[in-house]
Amino acid sequence: DIQMTQSPSSLSASVGDRITITCRASQGISNFLAWFQQKPGNAPKSLIYAASTFQSGVPPNFSGNGSGTDFTLTISSLQPEDFATYYCQQYHTYPFTFGPGTRVDIK
């Protein structure tokens, strides 16, 4: 199985900060990488697929990058509604696997 790791596991930041979350796959997955946002008590929401393609309605302060084994999700200017847990996921090879999540909370 392909293992997904994320760093950091959590971070504290302020509104307006720029943050980057890293996701690493244990083997190459080309660009079959998605990012999800989940707020407490809510279902996950898709942000990005194919490593860097936005889902409809995702604000432009989010960006995704990477290919192969190393990927990043960047939020250029944190907004109050961005405080949440973020997961990466590979959908290159079954079984599909998720990273353990990165919790972003308010400093």
Next chain:
Amino acid sequence: EVQLVESGGGLVQRGGSLRLSCAASGFSFSSSTMNWVRQAPGKGLVWVSSISGSSTTIHYADSVKGRFTISRDNVKNSLYLQMNSLRDEDTAVYYCARDSSFSFWGQGTLVTVSS
């Protein structure tokens, strides 16, 4: 508007069975791969199963293989997950999600396995 609405969750005894449903609308269901993902309380997301639009390709996580069966009815625009021989570790919120990139998720249904 895309909608996915899960139902069928509840409290079930260890070793029991449950059938989850996911009603889809607002997109071409029959041409979409569909997925089940679960999340145990306070834990991360875990992929459970996927089924292609025509039901010809099906995959399961090892943890549920032989106990869970995914299926779909493209006339009723519905996805199903038959869960048998339930274990404590199957306790989770179960989400259905649309297509290979999991572009849209339902609100989830809670399954609690109790002894």
